[in-house]
Amino acid sequence: MRKVLSIALASLMLATGLAGCGKNTSEGEKLSSDAKAPSDAKTDSQKAVTLFISMHVANVKDQEPYMYGIVQKFQEKYPNIKVELQGDDTDTHVKKMKMAAQANQLPDIFWMLPAPAKEMNKAGMLLDLAEFLKNNNDITTSMDPKLIQGYQDGGKQFGLPYQALVTGLWYNKAIFDQYKVKVPETYDELLAAAKVFKNNNVVTIAKGAKDSFSTWAFLGMLTRYGFFNKIDNIHAGKEKFNNPDFLKFYQKIDELRTAGAFPENVSTLSYFQAVEMFTAGKAAMLDAGVWETKKIEASPIAKHVGFSWGPTFSDGVGNQKVAMVVGAAPLVASASVNKDAAKLDAVTKFFQYFYSQEGAAVMAENEAPPVVKYTGKVDKDKYPVYSAVLEQMNLPDWERPVAQPDLVLSEAAANALNDSIYGVINGIFKPSDAMNLVDKKLH
Known part of the structure; x- marks a missing residue:
């Protein structure tokens, strides 16, 4: 890996x-x-x-x-x-x-x-x-x-x-074209796409909950609800992780679950199986990062693949153009x-x-x-997938955060954050309960 x-x-x-x-x-x-x-x-x-x-x-x-x-x-x-x-x-x-x-x-x-x-x-x-x-x-x-x-x-x-830790959503444009669905740039477009794909038995976002760390795109989405504006106060005990802004984010995850955006067997899938689902053309999107570039480049779907930073949110907090390009370690x-x-x-x-x-x-x-x-220079014809990533990394006016959210938390809190996201995806936790799980490890 x-x-x-x-x-x-x-x-x-x-x-x-x-x-x-x-x-x-x-x-x-x-x-x-x-x-x-x-x-x-x-x-x-x-x-x-x-x-x-x-x-x-x-x-x-x-x-x-x-x-x-x-x-x-x-x-x-x-x-x-x-x-x-x-x-x-x-x-x-x-x-x-x-x-x-x-x-x-x-x-x-x-x-x-x-x-x-x-x-x-x-x-x-x-x-x-x-x-x-x-x-x-x-x-x-x-x-x-x-x-x-x-x-x-x-x-x-x-x-x-x-x-650089570069994470987001890979997408198969051929599937979007097949069902005449726009590659989503906003959350509303992502939700609309999920409903169309569900009606056609297509997985919108390939994910595997057996590997709870695989929440990268969703961590990027969390930054669009003011995570880095709040985290210092949360650590200081002046604010809780279970706050109105973060609640909106978790409600969006639950809404995607209800719309059938994730695999029906997401709870028993591994991250590796989610990748295989995407590269086999059985899912429209994959939550992952650039470490999968070569694997996708070698797959049958390579010429149809693009990369995005995930959707923006109309009820988000602060700048919505956040590109998850941070120092990994x-x-x-x-x-x-x-x-x-x-x-x-x-x-x-x-x-x-x-x-x-x-x-x-x-x-x-x-x-x-x-x-x-x-x-x-990079040969776009020879490396179309890699070129797609570099193109996104060079987009103007996209802000880069100082870190990925889980990397500024303690081990226990980071694990709780990942578990809380998958808890909602799996339908185990209601949004507020999932957020309380994180608060218990932060305070």
């Missing part, structure tokens, strides 16, 4: 306070060209050095081909730097990183969920990348500021975005690399390459959205 699925599984928190473990409990160290190094630093930077990089998938080559490709190209460019690339499934990886943090044996560079990364940062275990951004202005200016801001805490830049580096000039130089070079146009080209070749603004 690809990275964004892994990310959405849960925003795992550190079970024990990291501030008391390991010996790097002082203020986070900075990745700086001015950092003190031995007098033979120039010679050190040319010595053979090994970088240990740990990722959140078991088979990096197959599951994260762009990361694997970037590593290969990087080693070609810097033959004196050997990269030991290893990976585990997300849960195992996160647990291993927690244990490594406690033992003060973190790898040089690794992928991490935002919440535990912040805890490691507070414990002084992560390299502060603020100076790196200052010294590499070309990278800083080519990256969306919100992607950078998402990994700042306590005055430190504790990480940089590994990739960061790449971080161990603060201990600052004690070895050659290692620090290698880490610096890797980040420089990863966020360069060369690195972005490798991501584009693998149909993944580059974190930096990519100046290269």
Whole structure:
């Protein structure tokens, strides 16, 4: 399974306070060209050095081909730097990183969920990348500021975005054309389409509730009801998640359920089965993200597929043009690399390459959205699905939130949020009851 699925599984928190473990409990160290190094630093930077990089998938080559490709190209460019690339499934990886943090044996560079990364940062275990951004202005200016801001805490830049989390609704235009239904841009159009499709035994939105994390498009819709305007007050106890604006959103989900927008067996379907339903041409839409691009590109429906940010709402709150393009999870580096000039130089070079146009080209070749603004060209005839995503990402006047809603919540609250959405989709919860479920985990 690809990275964004892994990310959405849960925003795992550190079970024990990291501030008391390991010996790097002082203020986070900075990745700086001015950092003190031995007098033979120039010679050190040319010595053979090994970088240990740990990722959140078991088979990096197959599951994260762009990361694997970037590593290969990087080693070609810097033959004196050997990269030991290893990976585990997300849960195992996160647990291993927690244990490594406690033992003060973190790898040089690794992928991490935002919440535990912040805890490691507070414990002084992560390299502060603020100076790196200052010294590499070309990278800083080519990256969306919100992607950078998402990994700042306590005055430190504790990480940089590994990739953009891009989520929404895939749609099969051939099905819409067949039943003379407009591809929806508004909620009213989506509801009308659902009623037509139901009458013709067509699933409107393929979803699988067995994997409760698969609510991406609906999280995007939630942002159109003022989620980020309210969440600070909700966390502070000044407002409840069960509020009149969010209630309208949950009522819309219930209305779609009543209209038959979801598979009749949604409660027993997995996310993977929902994807298969869509790629087989048995559903008009799919709630997913760009990690499915290559799979859809290889399917029989590829030439008919488009991508949207989901519907806007006439009773929504604030700007309705919200594009869910956010930082998924960061790449971080161990603060201990600052004690070895050659290692620090290698880490610096890797980040420089990863966020360069060369690195972005490798991501584009693998149909993944580059974190930096990519100046290269994509063959629309060869990659129609990928091109459709990039077209949406480049739409003018669409605002990008600072994060996906579940990624700014605790693990328990994030799980409750996903469960509440699927609870309404499955008809288990009434909208208000579903919202109370989230409140119980927030307060």
